[in-house]
Each structure stands twice: as structure tokens, then as C-alpha cells.
Amino acid sequence: MAITQAEVEHLAELSRIKLSPEELEKYQGQLSSILDYISQLKKADVKRAHLESGGEIKNSWRPDSVKDWPREEVESALKQGEIEAGQVKTKRVL
Amino acid sequence: MHLNELTIEEAQLKLDRREITALELTQACLKRIKEVDSEIKACLIIGETEALKEAKIADERRQAGETGPLLGIPYLCKDNIMAKGWRTTAASRILEGYIAPYDATVIKKLRAAGAVLLGKTNLDEFAHGASTENSAFGPTRNPLDLSRVPGGSSGGSAAAVAANMCLFALGSDTGGSIRQPASFCGLVGLKPSYGRVSRFGLLSMTSSTDVIGPLAKTVADAALVLQVIAGQDGLDATSVPERVDQDAFQRAIQASDWPGLRVGWPKEYFLKELNPEIRRRLEEASEKLEEAGAEIVEISLPHAQYGIPVYYIITPAEISSNLARFDGVGWGLSHPAADLQEFYKKNRGQGFGPEAKRRIMLGAYVLSAGYYDAYYKQAQLVRNLIRQDFTEAFKKVDLILTPTAPHPAFKIGEQVNNPLAMYLEDIFVTGASLAGLPAISVPAGLVDGLPIGAQLIAPRLGEAQLFQAAQFIVEKR
Numbered sequence: 001m002a003i004t005q006a007e008v009e010h011l012a013e014l015s016r017i018k019l020s021p022e023e024l025e026k027y028q029g030q031l032s033s034i035l036d037y038i039s040q041l042k043k044a045d046v047k048r049a050h051l052e053s054g055g056e057i058k059n060s061w062r063p064d065s066v067k068d069w070p071r072e073e074v075e076s077a078l079k080q081g082e083i084e085a086g087q088v089k090t091k092r093v094l
Numbered sequence: 095m096h097l098n099e100l101t102i103e104e105a106q107l108k109l110d111r112r113e114i115t116a117l118e119l120t121q122a123c124l125k126r127i128k129e130v131d132s133e134i135k136a137c138l139i140i141g142e143t144e145a146l147k148e149a150k151i152a153d154e155r156r157q158a159g160e161t162g163p164l165l166g167i168p169y170l171c172k173d174n175i176m177a178k179g180w181r182t183t184a185a186s187r188i189l190e191g192y193i194a195p196y197d198a199t200v201i202k203k204l205r206a207a208g209a210v211l212l213g214k215t216n217l218d219e220f221a222h223g224a225s226t227e228n229s230a231f232g233p234t235r236n237p238l239d240l241s242r243v244p245g246g247s248s249g250g251s252a253a254a255v256a257a258n259m260c261l262f263a264l265g266s267d268t269g270g271s272i273r274q275p276a277s278f279c280g281l282v283g284l285k286p287s288y289g290r291v292s293r294f295g296l297l298s299m300t301s302s303t304d305v306i307g308p309l310a311k312t313v314a315d316a317a318l319v320l321q322v323i324a325g326q327d328g329l330d331a332t333s334v335p336e337r338v339d340q341d342a343f344q345r346a347i348q349a350s351d352w353p354g355l356r357v358g359w360p361k362e363y364f365l366k367e368l369n370p371e372i373r374r375r376l377e378e379a380s381e382k383l384e385e386a387g388a389e390i391v392e393i394s395l396p397h398a399q400y401g402i403p404v405y406y407i408i409t410p411a412e413i414s415s416n417l418a419r420f421d422g423v424g425w426g427l428s429h430p431a432a433d434l435q436e437f438y439k440k441n442r443g444q445g446f447g448p449e450a451k452r453r454i455m456l457g458a459y460v461l462s463a464g465y466y467d468a469y470y471k472q473a474q475l476v477r478n479l480i481r482q483d484f485t486e487a488f489k490k491v492d493l494i495l496t497p498t499a500p501h502p503a504f505k506i507g508e509q510v511n512n513p514l515a516m517y518l519e520d521i522f523v524t525g526a527s528l529a530g531l532p533a534i535s536v537p538a539g540l541v542d543g544l545p546i547g548a549q550l551i552a553p554r555l556g557e558a559q560l561f562q563a564a565q566f567i568v569e570k571r
């Protein structure tokens with residue numbers, strides 16, 4: 001189950017990761033051998049399996065109430081980025 | 095005996111009797127860290143001033159008449175769990191400079207219990223790995239043999255406990271990351287049931303299997319830590335309401351036998367390829383269980399062979415989503431670039447290490463149009479078959495016994511360029527993770543002079559049963 005260098009480039013693009021030419025080559029080989037291995041799963045007989053049997057875990061509900069988070073924790077979270085007028089600043093999206 | 099070598103139980107007794115103080119205990123651990131950690135490299139950061147302050151407060155609380163299982167007990171915490179005001183790295187460059195603005199629920203609970211946080215330990219970046227070599231800050235060494243890995247991804251926590259830098263440490267287990275390093279370092283490592291311990295404040299890897307748990311010197315110590323950190327949490331919708339039963343834990347650890355106990359020996363985990371010395375140690379462990387009244391029953395987990403492929407589809411899929419939030423905006427590494435796309439790609443390209451990149455891309459692959467059904471959906475179906483295998487097995491037996499790892503600790507660098515070989519390390523541990531079951535690794539003797547672990551797996555929320563049987567294995571060593 002080899003994947004091509006072009007496919008690795010596409011995956012890197014989807015993943016928003018810049019790779020060097022050396023990395024592209026290295027990951028092409030490594031991802032191919034991993035995919036080879038995990039592809040054995042296609043042989044598994046899943047006729048008896050269904051997606052709903054999610055075990056014994058149930059949904060856990062709580063009231064959708066607004067909670068006041070400690071002010072200094074909010075500030076300490078925000079000040080780690082670039083802030084302008086109380087908003088996190090990012091590059092232009094459009 | 096040095097104070098840092100005590101178990102939690104021993105230290106608690108001495109603290110209760112006023113023979114020692116939390117401050118002395120903390121100072122002994124800090125001294126030990128200074129002596130040995132320049133070689134072992136288990137810790138990423140030590141907060142001496144803060145720890146000494148917490149120890150003094152614990153002593154004051156004891157003076158005021160308070161007692162508690164962890165009051166004044168020094169511990170270390172894997173650096174993918176947030177502690178307010180502490181640098182949190184997940185051993186990744188992408189979190190450069192990040193300071194945790196709040197406490198994880200487990201840290202909050204440990205603070206309330208009076209445990210003393212000494213520092214944060216090394217790990218494979220974002221907990222991706224089985225050797226602690228995938229850390230942006232370099233590998234941790236196994237204190238029992240410095241040329242070898244301590245296992246991973248909670249390798250820093252395991253090495254620190256094995257080298258007596260602390261009385262216990264917190265790790266996280268997504269597909270073996272507490273149990274395998276416990277095996278490599280000769281410790282007790284507990285992966286609680288999924289949902290038993292809140293994940294709030296744990297940096298997410300695979301949200302459907304991530305669990306926080308202890309690495310400890312004894313089974314009793316692991317139980318003491320679990321009773322403090324367990325519990326439902328409104329901030330983690332997957333945490334479960336069932337309470338831990340402290341009395342049941344106590345009774346389990348003190349029990350001298352368990353008449354009628356049935357222990358499953360899954361034939362798929364004891365193939366002829368298994369290292370004969372490991373098989374021998376597991377047979378010895380099963381004999382100890384028999385002495386305590388157990389009957390060993392051969393069972394079948396027919397889909398065990400698919401554990402690794404399922405795990406290495408579901409895990410990268412969840413990682414590709416969970417790690418999408420690290421984009422250079424708002425915190426961490428943030429180099430300027432011409433436009434937004436370039437900015438993302440540059441910071442993620444420079445910030446993530448090789449294993450994180452491989453897993454993110456693999457996740458993008460198995461989730462992408464055209465491959466989703468063949469990989470991700472198929473993996474979820476087989477995951478349910480794996481879960482059903484365990485349900486069927488637990489109709490016949492109370493617990494399941496397996497090796498924790500296929501071999502003792504390997505040499506640093508030995509398989510660093512072969513990610514697939516590293517994935518196969520998880521052969522015995524992914525099953526319990528995928529099924530959300532509690533599992534414990536306990537020391538089961540030596541192979542080639544190095545420790546190896548026996549793994550016990552219980553039905554969901556069966557931690558007390560795990561402790562009881564685990565105690566039979568270690569007690570009679």
C-alpha cells in the first residue's frame with residue numbers, strides 16, 4: 001500500500017504542515033509501511049459488527065449555564081497571544 | 095533509608111506519627127532530583143520554591159489536625175497535564191512559552207488533598223510514542239540501565255518514580271502509556287476505566303481512550319492516588335458518576351485469598367513467538383494467583399490481532415483533529431509569515447516533531463474522502479468487535495492476565511527510525527484502551543536482568559478487583 005510523494009504533499013497540505021523535501025521523502029516511506037500494516041484490517045469480517053454498540057458509556061448532561069471563570073485565569077490565557085481590544089488577533093482570513 | 099525512597103503508605107504513617115514532616119520529605123525528593131536527574135533527564139521543570147511552600151502548608155494542615163492519604167506527599171506530573179502558573183510543554187516546541195492558565199481537575203483534586211507538586215516530567219511529544227525518545231527536549235534514560243529507554247509515553251514519570259525522585263507520579267494512558275513504562279521500570283502502573291478520572295486539563299490526544307492514572311511503587315499506593323483523583327466532573331462530559339469505593343480498595347489490598355477467582359489466559363496473547371522468558375514470568379504470576387485460590391482458564395479474544403491496526407487508525411484520526419488547534423494563533427510558537435495559510439504551515443511545520451507530523455498526516459489520510467470507509471469506519475466496526483470479545487470473555491472469567499510488553503526495555507536509539515516497530519510495542523495494551531477497560535501492570539520479575547510487567551485487565555469500573563489480584567502477584571515475590 002505505497003503512497004506517492006504527491007499524496008504525502010497533499011496530506012501535508014490538508015494538515016497545514018510545511019515539509020522539507022527530505023521530510024517528504026522520509027515520510028513517504030514510513031507512511032507507506034504503516035499503511036501496509038494497518039491495511040490488514042480490511043480482512044476483518046465485520047458482518048456481525050455495528051457502529052452503535054458504543055459500550056456502556058452514556059451521555060452525560062449538565063445545565064447549559066454561564067459560569068463566571070476567574071478573571072485572572074482568563075487574562076492569563078489571553079495574554080499569551082497577540083491581543084487587540086480584548087480580542088485575539090490573527091492574520092487576514094479573507 | 096532515605097525519605098524519598100518511602101512508599102506513600104510508609105510516609106503517611108510517619109507523617110501521622112509526627113516522625114517526619116512534609117517539608118523534610120519534599121527536601122529529600124528535591125535533593126535526589128538534583129543528584130541524579132542530570133543523567134536520567136526525567137524532569138522538564140522543577141518548581142523548588144513552590145514545592146517547599148506547598149510542603150509547609152501541608153505541615154500546617156497536619157498541625158491543625160487534618161489527615162489524608164496524600165497530605166504532604168510529593169509527586170511529579172507528566173507535562174501534558176496543566177497546573178496553573180506552570181509552563182506546560184507536552185514536550186513539543188509548538189507550545190513554546192505556554193503557561194497553563196488553570197489547573198487540570200486532577201491537579202485541583204491533588205492540591206485539595208495536600209499533595210506537593212515538585213515538577214513536570216518528560217514524555218513523547220503530545221504522548222505519541224512508547225520510549226520517550228519523541229520529546230523535543232531529548233530522551234529520558236531508564237534509571238535501571240542508563241543505555242535503555244524507560245518506555246513511554248509517560249517515561250519521565252516512570253523513570254522519576256523508579257529513581258525515587260518522588261513518591262508517585264501522574265501519567266496518561268491512551269494505548270499503554272502508563273502500563274508499558276511501568277513494565278520497563280519495574281513499577282505499578284494503573285490505567286483506570288475510561289471516564290473514571292476527569293480529562294479536563296489533559297492535553298487531548300485520543301479523546302475516546304485518554305485516561306490519567308498513577309505510576310507508583312506499590313499497588314496500595316496506586317489505589318490511594320486513584321481514590322483522590324477519581325470522580326465525575328462537569329467539565330468532562332465523559333467522566334462517569336459511579337464513585338470509587340475506598341473501603342473496597344482497602345479490603346482488596348488486604349485480602350489474603352480470593353476463592354473462586356477465575357483468571358483468563360488469552361491464547362492469542364501467548365503465541366509461540368512470545369519471548370519464552372516472558373512466558374515463564376507470566377506462568378509464575380498465574381501460579382501466585384492459583385495459590386490465592388484462582389483458577390486459570392484459557393480464553394479467546396478472537397480479534398486481538400486487530401488491536402494495533404485499529405488503534406493506529408483511530409488514534410491518528412483523533413490526533414489530526416485534536417492537534418488542529420495548535421496553529422500559532424493565541425499561544426505558543428508564533429513566527430510571522432506572509433499570509434494566514436503560510437503562517438499555519440510554517441508554525442506547524444516547525445513546531446511539531448516527526449511523530450506528531452506522521453500521526454496528523456495519517457489521520458488526515460484515514461479520514462479523507464475515498465478512504466474513510468475502508469479505514470476509519472472499518473476500524474470503528476472492528477473496535478466494537480474487540481469490545482464484544484472482552485464482554486464475552488468476562489462472562490467466563492473475572493480478570494484477564496497478559497504480558498504488558500513483548501520484551502524488557504530496549505536500547506535508546508534502537509528503533510527510533512522505525513515507527514512501525516515502535517507501534518508494535520503496544521501489542522498487549524491497546525485492547526483494554528479501545529474497550530475502555532481498567533488495566534494494571536505490576537512487576538512480574540526479571541528477564542535478562544531487567545524488569546517486566548504482568549498486565550491484569552478487569553471489567554469496566556473493576557479497579558478494586560485489579561488491586562486485589564495485582565497484590566497477590568507482587569506480595570509473594
